[in-house]
Amino acid sequence: MPFLLAACGTAEPAPSARPAMWLVADADTRIYLLGTMHALPRGTSWDQGKVAGAIGAADELVMELTPAELAAAGDEFRKLAPRTAPLAIDARLRGAALANYRALEDDGSDFGGDALDDWAVMVLMGQRAAQRADLSPAAGVENGLTEKFQAAGKPIAGLETARTQLMLFETLDAPTQRALLIRAAEGADDAAAEVAALTAAWRRGDVAALEAMINEDIDAVPAARRAIITDRNRRWSAWAKQRMAAPGTVLMAVGAGHLVGADGVPAMLAADGLTVTRVQ
Known part of the structure; x- marks a missing residue:
């Protein structure tokens, strides 16, 4: 999944970005919906234009995880990731998928995948792909927003906890987890290029391209799409509607x-009769 990435930075200056943003508004309430990338090339400038205005106008920031929950994610991962009994990666992956997995391991430390659940191996592979793409969570939108809102003394809330977020993967049935792992391994040799293309589409605010790439990535495993995208969007849309x-x-x-397509949060809110306008 491109949205669970952590990585190192790049020495080259990154282009500026104009990410897509929507506004849900009524007479006395405004909710700006900003689509983020959790990790970006160092130096990416994304907080200009309408985004700068939204940051300045907002009374509070709401993200998937609060800073404290994000800091707890590593410990939660280590608690949930181990298998009840080891299973060799060679018994889970074959052919090009196994070769790609080994090639990713060769780029850094061993994943220790034999001792981990399928979903956890997939997450570690995604992080390694982000390293190949020169992405850094320190340059990600959430980190930048956190710094700005903390400096301004404005509150920061979260929609989920680190545990509930990881449990979305932990509670997937075994065949779905295996399908995700195999798909990730089969595409691992192209993953860095795909993450770079996704980042470029986000930078342009190209929601059609984002939707096409995300759909291709996850539509092949419908149970995963339902748990990781659609059901969460419903919960977040309900939160936004109540907050109005x-x-x-x-x-x-x-x-x-989470903001693109027919099951994205803006579309769900519009379907519920709220006024939703794309402002960037």
């Missing part, structure tokens, strides 16, 4: 894949 009952201005920043 109170006055104020909120910046809601979540992974860009």
Whole structure:
């Protein structure tokens, strides 16, 4: 999954970005919906234009995870990732998929995959792909927003906890986990290029390209799409709809894949009769 990536930076200056953003508004409430990338090339400038205005106007920031929950994610991963009994990666992957997995391991430390659940191996492979693409979570949108809102003394809330987020993967049935792992391994040799293309589409605010790439990535495993994308979007849309009952201005920043397409948060809110306008 492109949205669970952590990595190193790049020495080259990164282009500026104009990510897609929507506004849900009524007489006394405004919720800006900003699509984020959790990791970016160092030096990426994304907080200009309408985004700068939304940051300045917002009374509070709402993200997938609060800073404290994000800091807890590593410990939660280590608790949930181990298998009850080891199973060799060679018994899970074959042919090009296994070769690609080994090639990713050769780029850094051993994943220790034999002792881990399929979903956890997939997450580690995604992180290694991000390293290949020269992405850094320190340059990601959430990290930048956190710094700005903390400096301004504005509150930061979260839609999920680190544990509930990881449990989305942990509770997938075994065949779905295996399908995700095999698909990730089969595409691992192209993963860095695909992540770079996804980042470029996000930078342009090209929601059609984002939707096409994300759909191709996850539609092959419908149970995963339902758990990781659609069901969460429903919960977040319900939260936003309820929040519209109170006055104020909120910046809601979540992974860009959750804001595009017919089951994206903006589309769900519009279908519920709210006024949703793309503002960048």
